[in-house]
Amino acid sequence: MSDELRADPELPRAVALAWGVAAHPQRGPKRELSIERIVDAAIEIADAEGLGAVSMSRVAASLGFTTMSLYRYVTSKDDLILLMQEGAVEPPVPDDAVERGWRDGVTAWVHAMRAAYREHPWLVDIPISGAPITPNSLLIVDWFLREVRDLPLNDGEKMSTLLLLTSYARATSAQERDLGAAAAAASDPGEVTGQSAFAALAELVTPERFPYLSPLLLGGGYVAPPGADYDDGDDDFAFGLHRILDGVERHVERLGGTSSPAAPEPPAEPPAQLDLPRDPRVRDAAKARREAEKGVREAQKALREAQKRERDAIKHAIEREQQAKRK
Template identity: 40%
Template sequence: MTTEDAPKSRMARDVELLWGLESPPRRRGPKPRLSREVVVRAALDVADAEGIEAVSMQRVSKELGYTTMSLYRHVDSKEDLLVLMIDTAMEGDPPGPRADGDWRAGLEEWCHSVLELYRHRPWVVRLSFSGPPGGPNGLRWMESGLRELVGSGLDVGEAVQMLLLLSSALRESVRLETDMADAARTTGNTPVEVERDYSRSLRRVVTEEEFPTIALMLHEQVLEPRPTAQATEGTGEPTHELDFGIRRVLDGIESYVRTSGTIGGA
């Protein structure tokens, strides 16, 4: 079996799917009312309104008023539909190059833009990714983040590793944030009340002898809500907590570049 004949990996197939490299040639005649883009947009509407769990080929076909088999002429499977949905959900303009060349400010802006994107469509963070971005939208966001990291003085391989770390942290933070909010709603509580109840429950079982660091955390009321006016870096709303972590990662990059003598680390 030659390389050309070998089965394609999922990531390679996703690239072909997302860029339309395997699309059949367009037939002559009137443009059909049903298309891949129409199917994906309808699936996005279902996910936005009802959650990703509600998305199925049957549900989307019902939304469009077509038979389920009609959808399969444009999208081969639900798996392909989800891949197309993820990239379409990332439409929008990522931050462009900064005029002042401040890579730290640029990367913080990139992180906040990614958070905004995920919070706008939190169902995205519940999906499994088969690999790095492969579609036009995902690659534009990847390019934007890598540009700032390379601007710090990291080589491109190091920049890829750091982008993976930041992307994973942002995605997992929003997933946890969303899960906690959903759990709070099911009990009729607010996320603040959930955290307060959790802290109070821990105080009943945590001892300084067995869990000294957790006991310190409870003593300093780390989990207790604090007034916004009194919030400091690393405390308060989820965004502030993420800002603290993001800035410490950027501190680490800056220190690494400076000590390794990489050009651009000044």
């Protein structure tokens, strides 16, 4: 298709509004509305009553306007929800002067995502409809890529790691929200944790039928103890997050990265009465070990250089293709 026949790219209305490049309505109500006022009102309703309470008519009424007045600015409820999501998630990107290891950086990033879900629990109810394309959502991606910039992961692996961590933060936040709501609605907190049914379960969960669950249940490890704070799952959350990061770190080590590699196993202590350094077989084995270690270091260096060349080649290829399209 020639350039003359190729249509100019056009952003969806809500995305263009998020980027601030959409045309504003020529005529509006007597008391001027704005996208910001509409979105803020919708977020306020969702924070108080949940996403299901948000409608165009409800938002319009809260602002003192007719529903048709809102449609001059936001063309559909789906567009409004996208703008609400964009307005509710403003990532606290750290200053460039902040220096830390990748694990600390990624941990801070995940906790920022979790804080947004806690502040606006309805965010977990918004379906995922595609890749991030709004400014704040792309800032979240950019911040994550900054934290893992020194890891020897290719672009696909970095984005897969981001997807894994965002899914974990979203799922655990939804669970925490739901448990908190159930605890608030229950007359007895034991109804939420299982404490009220514990005695009956202890009779039904027998070692014969549940040989592995039964000891856990009888030992009190299956349900939270009475008086526990059911709104705070940080211990469970932290455990899961650390195990995910352990897995990423192990993968980095296999790639030959320098992300806190495990210390090599020390050689066994020889008996004191043996003068092993004089044994030629020991000297030969030690020499072979040093040569092997040198070979590993050289291979790791070569791998990192090859990965860098690959990334640079991909970047230059994309730039050349974009230049050719512009011509």
